[in-house]
Every structure is written in structure tokens, then in C-alpha cells.
Amino acid sequence: MNCILLPAENFSADAAKIDSLSQVSHVTKVLGAKVGDRLKIGQIGGNLGTAVIESITANSIQLGNVQLNTAPPAKLDLTVILALPRPKVLRRLIMDMTALGVRDIILINSYRTQKSYWQSPMLERIDEFVLEGLQQSIDTIVPSITLQKRFKPFVEDSLASLISNRAIVAHPYSQQSFSEFLQLQPSRELPNLVCIGAEGGWIDYEIELLSAQGCTPVHIGSRILRTEAAVNAILGQWLL
Amino acid sequence: MNCILLPAENFSADAAKIDSLSQVSHVTKVLGAKVGDRLKIGQIGGNLGTAVIESITANSIQLGNVQLNTAPPAKLDLTVILALPRPKVLRRLIMDMTALGVRDIILINSYRTQKSYWQSPMLERIDEFVLEGLQQSIDTIVPSITLQKRFKPFVEDSLASLISNRAIVAHPYSQQSFSEFLQLQPSRELPNLVCIGAEGGWIDYEIELLSAQGCTPVHIGSRILRTEAAVNAILGQWLL
CATH class of the missing domain: 3.40.1280.10 (SPOUT methyltransferase, trefoil knot domain)
Known part of the structure; x- marks a missing residue:
């Protein structure tokens, strides 16, 4: 995973939630990311950008400061x-x-x-x-x-x-x-x-x-x- | 496997022997070949060609009428x-x-x-x-x-x-x-x-x-x- 893609319903204002176990495991185990780290994310069907990890539990990661400013590459x-x-x-x-x-x-x-x-x-x-x-x-x-x-x-x-x-x-x-x-x-x-x-x-x-x-x-x-x-x-x- | 490759030591005159279990299994199970069938074969480092199945056991296949007339493709x-x-x-x-x-x-x-x-x-x-x-x-x-x-x-x-x-x-x-x-x-x-x-x-x-x-x-x-x-x-x- 070179970015974490989330469905539109996981976003609200400038926050977002990772609730897929494979994504949570990738962020915590493969990337070894911690609270305060910035992640590459994207909205399925929408833009790419970044967000900051606000909290981590076994089943979900809460993100803040979501910025989705980059258009995806052309098909x-x-x-x-x-x-x-x-x-x-x-x-x-x-x-x-x-x-x-x-x-x-x-x-x-x-x-x-x-x-x-x-x-x-x-x-x-x-x-x-x-x-x-x-x-x-x-x-x-x-x-x-x-x-x-x-x-x-x-x-x-x-x-x-x-x-x-x-x-x-x-x-x-x-x-x-x-x-x-x-x-x-x-x-x-x-x-x-x-x-x-x-x-x-x-x-x-x-x-x-x-x-x-x-x-x-x-x-x-x-x-x-x-x-x-x-x-x-x-x-x-x-x-x- | 689109051909069966054998080392030079498995050839003698116009005969050859398949004695690798994975190749034997491929010939009998995947290709479903039987005695009398002609197979695509090649000699490692040598030419490509065909041979006819003369006998099949659980561990080896004896080939006859070996013809190796085709040069391999260029590297x-x-x-x-x-x-x-x-x-x-x-x-x-x-x-x-x-x-x-x-x-x-x-x-x-x-x-x-x-x-x-x-x-x-x-x-x-x-x-x-x-x-x-x-x-x-x-x-x-x-x-x-x-x-x-x-x-x-x-x-x-x-x-x-x-x-x-x-x-x-x-x-x-x-x-x-x-x-x-x-x-x-x-x-x-x-x-x-x-x-x-x-x-x-x-x-x-x-x-x-x-x-x-x-x-x-x-x-x-x-x-x-x-x-x-x-x-x-x-x-x-x-x-x-």
C-alpha cells in the first residue's frame, strides 16, 4: 500500500476513520506509524492527500487535519x-x-x-x-x-x-x-x-x-x- | 510447462528419460499424455524438438524417437x-x-x-x-x-x-x-x-x-x- 484509500462515508469535515483491519494493520505494523504521524490517504473516487493520526485502537485509526488536494492520475x-x-x-x-x-x-x-x-x-x-x-x-x-x-x-x-x-x-x-x-x-x-x-x-x-x-x-x-x-x-x- | 527440458545426461542416442517427479506428474496429470503420444521436449543448453512416450512408471517416463532439430530462440x-x-x-x-x-x-x-x-x-x-x-x-x-x-x-x-x-x-x-x-x-x-x-x-x-x-x-x-x-x-x- 503506497496510500490508504477510504470510502466517502469514512470522512466528515476534516476528519476521517480507518476501520478496515488490513489497513489498520498495515499502518501500525508495516509502516510502524504512531499518533502525530502524517499518512498518505485518498478518498475512493475522489482526491489524494494526507491526514494526521489522532488515535489508534486495535480496530480503528482516527485521522485529523485531512487535506485532499491532489487529483488522481489520469486513467x-x-x-x-x-x-x-x-x-x-x-x-x-x-x-x-x-x-x-x-x-x-x-x-x-x-x-x-x-x-x-x-x-x-x-x-x-x-x-x-x-x-x-x-x-x-x-x-x-x-x-x-x-x-x-x-x-x-x-x-x-x-x-x-x-x-x-x-x-x-x-x-x-x-x-x-x-x-x-x-x-x-x-x-x-x-x-x-x-x-x-x-x-x-x-x-x-x-x-x-x-x-x-x-x-x-x-x-x-x-x-x-x-x-x-x-x-x-x-x-x-x-x-x- | 510448454515443453519438457531435460539435462544432456538424460539423453542417449535417440532415447531420453524424464525422471523429475514434477515433470512426470505434469506429463501424466496436466497433459494427460499416454504411451505413443509425442511430447515437445528440449535439451538444456541444446536444441528443441519432440519425442514419443515409450513407457510410463510412477517415477519416470521413457522416451524414444527423439528429434532435436530446432534451435532455441535468440536471447x-x-x-x-x-x-x-x-x-x-x-x-x-x-x-x-x-x-x-x-x-x-x-x-x-x-x-x-x-x-x-x-x-x-x-x-x-x-x-x-x-x-x-x-x-x-x-x-x-x-x-x-x-x-x-x-x-x-x-x-x-x-x-x-x-x-x-x-x-x-x-x-x-x-x-x-x-x-x-x-x-x-x-x-x-x-x-x-x-x-x-x-x-x-x-x-x-x-x-x-x-x-x-x-x-x-x-x-x-x-x-x-x-x-x-x-x-x-x-x-x-x-x-x-
Whole structure:
């Protein structure tokens, strides 16, 4: 946590209260903060700033002198459509995409997504992973996250309307590299929509359907990366 | 595992033997392979290819018709100097840097590296994490990995000789972005050496020492990423 984010209802006038046990534990144990210390905080959906610790109990920390004067960093103009991954890696993927500043995240079914993944209790915890990502990257704005359990109707009926600029689908077996794709764009302009498969990638039928709706298949070299590594390696382009 | 890598001593004529329990379990349980099936294999330090399963026991798999005709992918002309991270994330970092094709990895002490990290049993398991990265990315060539427990002597005496082209050090508080740095290079040529801090990054003194030896501090935006995410986001540039 590089800042402590609190919901709007925890603020009143220039005071605020930390009442989540993981945040209290982080402040007292990891940061080792004491009464009188100033903390980096933010209001979820609002500004970033600081506050001073007024009192600490086992379950809550009272803050005073709250100053929220800094706007959060801009989001990326980017929608990521990700094949729902194994529950084990969902936490880090949501954290990382949030931390990178992706504005819209769509978790979609794919041929290689096991049915059981949609029943995972991890899906109930997405808000928690988003909060971790925001606190990591010092941002306050929650990305939109939607679940699409039906691939074909979503791609055929809704995908094209999400593409304002250009769109790509990451596919190790495509002809064109992401670099070649960028060189063909005016001023190397980045796409506003990226589709990324989970382990095993997309099947040919899915690539055909995505292509038909305007997503250009691109590869990032012959090396097969873990989904997390691939997401960060691809989205790293938006940080440059 | 996208291929099964075996050491040279497991090969004889056109036969080979899988005797690591994790590989045997992967072949039989994850891949569900049976006698007569063809597997993607490789020889550590050698070529990639295929072989046919001749027999399976609980502890080993005998392979025949071994064909090793494909050269491994090229390594990146890149040295990564990484501040030794928390043991918990070391495995994934070594896997990912290996999978991305980094040729030389140097794990170095830094002000924010806790002393206990150097005593972690995870350091004994680096070869295992390298093998995972190679089997992930379908490569056979082990990167060189060295540990440097003394920051200052290494940076002052050895660093400059490793820089054949240009070098950067990732630092969120630098003036120049990585993108601006690249635009100043002929044909956007990438550096051959990258220094990346672990959680908390480098302290000013370290940045000064690295700069004095030829590493340009660059940032990748204001967002603070997890070490793993930052490594993949930065090294993703080499895949384009």
C-alpha cells in the first residue's frame, strides 16, 4: 500500500476513520506509524492527500487535519478484454491492470476458460483486488469491471461499439507483430482496446470472431509468457 | 510447462528419460499424455524438438524417437541488475526474466533490501525457477545469474564494463521518461543494461552512484507498480 484509500462515508469535515483491519494493520505494523504521524490517504473516487493520526485502537485509526488536494492520475483510454484466468492468478491480474490505470476491464469466457472458474469465490473478491491495485499505484478511481460469460453474443453484438480507435488481440501465432502494427498507425497511436487470452490463448474460431469485429491479431515474439507477464509486457507500452 | 527440458545426461542416442517427479506428474496429470503420444521436449543448453512416450512408471517416463532439430530462440542482448526482492516474489521474477529471454541477471544488494533476504532458502532454488521460465517460454539456454552482496564495489568497479551500448536505471522520480530516452537514441535503440529496484526503489545515493557509472535514470509514469509488474512492463519493450 503506497496510500490508504477510504470510502466517502469514512470522512466528515476534516476528519476521517480507518476501520478496515488490513489497513489498520498495515499502518501500525508495516509502516510502524504512531499518533502525530502524517499518512498518505485518498478518498475512493475522489482526491489524494494526507491526514494526521489522532488515535489508534486495535480496530480503528482516527485521522485529523485531512487535506485532499491532489487529483488522481489520469486513467488510460483503454479497455482490456481478458479471458477469465485461473482463480489463483485473478488477484494479481486485477491488481496489476488497476495499477496500470486501465479504465475498463471485461472478463470474458473463452474456449480454454474452465467452467469452474466462473464459480470461484475469488470473483466475489474483485473489489478487494481493485482496492489493492489503487493503493499500490496511488490512484482513487475504480475501473469498470464487467463479466461476460457468453463469448459469441458479446463479441458479435457489443465489441465493435467499444472500439473508438483501433483494437488488437494478442495471439502468438499471428503474422504481424505489435511493433509492426504500431508502425502502421499515425504517430504510433496505441489501440484503445486489447484482447488477451488466458493460459493457452485463444482458439482459431475466437480469433476469427474477434478479427471480424475489428481486432487485429498481433504477436509479441515467439516466447510464451505467463498471463500476468504478458499483460504487463503488453500494457507497458501505454506507460511509455 | 510448454515443453519438457531435460539435462544432456538424460539423453542417449535417440532415447531420453524424464525422471523429475514434477515433470512426470505434469506429463501424466496436466497433459494427460499416454504411451505413443509425442511430447515437445528440449535439451538444456541444446536444441528443441519432440519425442514419443515409450513407457510410463510412477517415477519416470521413457522416451524414444527423439528429434532435436530446432534451435532455441535468440536471447535478448540485455543485462538486468535487480535489487534482491522479497523471497516471496523471487520465484516469479526469475521465471519471468528467464521467459523474456534476458541473457544476464545480476541480483544486487540495495539499501531497501532487507538483510534477511540474502539468507532465504529461495536463493538455493534459483536453478529450479530458471527451468520453469525456460519451460514456459520454450527456450533451452540458461541465463547467467550472479549475486552481488556489495552494491558500491560492484557498481564502481564492474558496472561500466557491462555497458556496451546505453544503460538505464528505473526511477519513478527521474526527470526523463523511458520514452523520451528512447527518442534520443539512434533508431530508438534499446539499452543493453537495465537496473530495477525492488519495493521502495533505489535511494538517492544509489541513483547517484549508478548515474556516475553511465546509467540514465528514467521513469515509466507516476504510477508505482509491483516489482514483477514493473519488470515485465519495462522489459516488454524488448519484445516489440
